[in-house]
Amino acid sequence: MSAPAQTRSSADLIRAEEPVLAHNYHPLPVVVARAEGTWVEDVEGRRYLDMLAGYSALNFGHRHPALIEAAHRQLDRLTLTSRAFHNDRLAEFAQRLAELTCLDMVLPMNTGAEAVESGIKVARKWAYEVKGVPADRATIVVAAENFHGRTTTIVSFSTDETARQGFGPFTPGFRIVPYNDLAALEAAVDETTAAVLLEPIQGEAGVVVPDEGYLAGVRELTRRKGCLFIADEIQSGLGRTGRTLAVEHESVVPDVLLLGKALGGGIVPVSAVVARREVLGVLRPGEHGSTFGGNPLAAAVGTAVVELLETGEYQRRATELGVVLRGGLAALVGKGVLGFRARGLWAGVDIDPAVGTGREIGERLLREGVLVKDTHGSTIRLAPPLTITSEELEGALGALEKVLA
Known part of the structure; x- marks a missing residue:
């Protein structure tokens, strides 16, 4: 993906929303302009791995x-x-x-x-x-x-x-x-x-x-x-x-x-x-x-x-990569993760409140180039596109380990 032709910065666009959009969401401070597969790009051209996939609306990735x-x-x-x-x-x-x-x-x-x-x-x-x-x-x-x-x-x-x-x-x-x-x-x-x-x-x-x-x-x-x-x-x-x-x-x-x-x-x-x-x-x-x-x-x-x-391909991918996801999360239990629940490529991860709220973990991961969303206190959700590779998934788990440390 090449950087989009855009004259307004992320900060400008976020400020522009305030007076004209109802405040029924509290999004992370990222302004997405382009996307392909498992990756999105903001208006400045910074890339992020999408580990939310539109709450599963993007099971097949962006722009399949x-x-x-x-x-x-x-x-x-x-x-x-x-x-x-x-x-x-x-x-x-x-x-x-x-x-x-x-x-x-x-x-x-x-x-x-x-x-x-x-x-x-x-x-x-x-x-x-x-x-x-x-x-x-x-x-x-x-x-x-x-x-x-x-x-x-x-x-x-x-x-x-x-x-x-x-x-x-x-x-x-x-x-x-x-x-x-x-x-x-x-x-x-x-x-x-x-x-x-x-x-x-x-x-x-x-x-x-x-x-x-x-x-x-x-x-x-x-x-x-x-x-x-x-x-x-x-x-x-x-x-x-x-x-x-x-x-x-x-x-x-x-x-x-x-x-x-x-x-x-x-x-x-x-x-x-x-x-x-x-x-x-x-x-x-x-x-x-x-x-x-x-x-x-x-x-x-x-x-x-x-x-x-x-074809059954995406069901198989969710099963196989779910093993990678669960293994990576299991290794983080006791290291900032209190516990997790997972099935396939979907997990709820309970973060130790002493480490941060779910929102704070989401903001730290944003700075590492990974997008997730919190729910209920110190829990974050992981639901990447089913097209994610094992290397990308391991990279996201590595980023989580880093921000927890």
Whole structure:
């Protein structure tokens, strides 16, 4: 990558944002201007190894050639029709995504939060029409410390007070139980329960991996109790954990699957609700929709993403490089790292507070040319593109060791 033609400095551009952008983020002080693969460049031409990958939106790296080519081809033909008309890209996308996930039907949307909201609506409609729950009494059971988005409905069942404070009144119809606790889940499910909505691995909470058997237990419980299992794989899915889906580690197929982030290849926002036919089949014309959902450009890029995953290459890379990641982090335990949780190329690393907060570690790594993001106090997340090399990954781990020392 050559340095971009840019007259304004990083500091100037950061200052320029202050009066005109809502302050709903606290980004690290880097202004990215170009990117390729696992590397990004700021406006001054400094290079950084991206160890966040857009919270898994960039599983295939920045500007993956196959995805860029698919987008360019579609840009020259057709970008948007709305769902008022059919388009020639949507059927293939839906068919291949359903086959990849071992489910039947697809409801295309745009953002992850839209997929979650859509999943909630579908579960409630299913509960009334199929299960026979009395009108307006359907409940959905969720886990504490969850992160499913920041819409008003979703923050209604968040346990993060920063996400909730000042945004009430909250939407009723949700029951919160501890994550990774089958007994608590069983106690919360009753005849009004439409669905259990869970992240197979909790991302924002710090990459919390449940005990072996938990997801299989959720699947058995929901079948036995006659409610849906909705797996939010917006961060954990599409190769990140070494499988196409994180639920595959326990050979689980949910009733409803929520996808996003990497489904758009880091190019356009693409999300989807993928489900069994008898679940998504409850929707009728006019009951749900999206102007941009299923647009031809998104469908073309999404199809190219599915093609990459069909090869199995990225799942294998996440598995193999996950061994390198875990080994490097294990060597740092007791040397500034209190502990970590990892699956595939995804890890939550608990930093000793005596060494620094997660934010401070992120700022120190920035100075070493590595980009990460903190979550909850002294925890940082590592989620590099699945295209990273072992040498690049070892370099990032070396930088972490240096800033901890």
